[in-house]
Amino acid sequence: MQGLLELDGEVGLSGDEAGEGIVALSPGIRIRVAPFARHPLLVGLGGNFPLGEEELNARLKLAF
Secondary structure (H helix, E strand, C coil), X not given: CEEEEEEEEEEECCHHHECCXXXXXXXXXXXXXXXXXXXXXXXXXXXXXXXXXXXXXXXXXXXX
């Protein structure tokens, strides 16, 4: 098991949201599901929390 800490964001490139962006902090964990396989499967689970006054709620993230 490994701990993760990601900083991510997104910015609108065109339309009404052009130039507006969201920055979020995402803490989580990464687990090896099949550690003895030749190519082990990794599964990640984390949360996503916006920084600032953005209109984004916290999210749960799952990655394979």
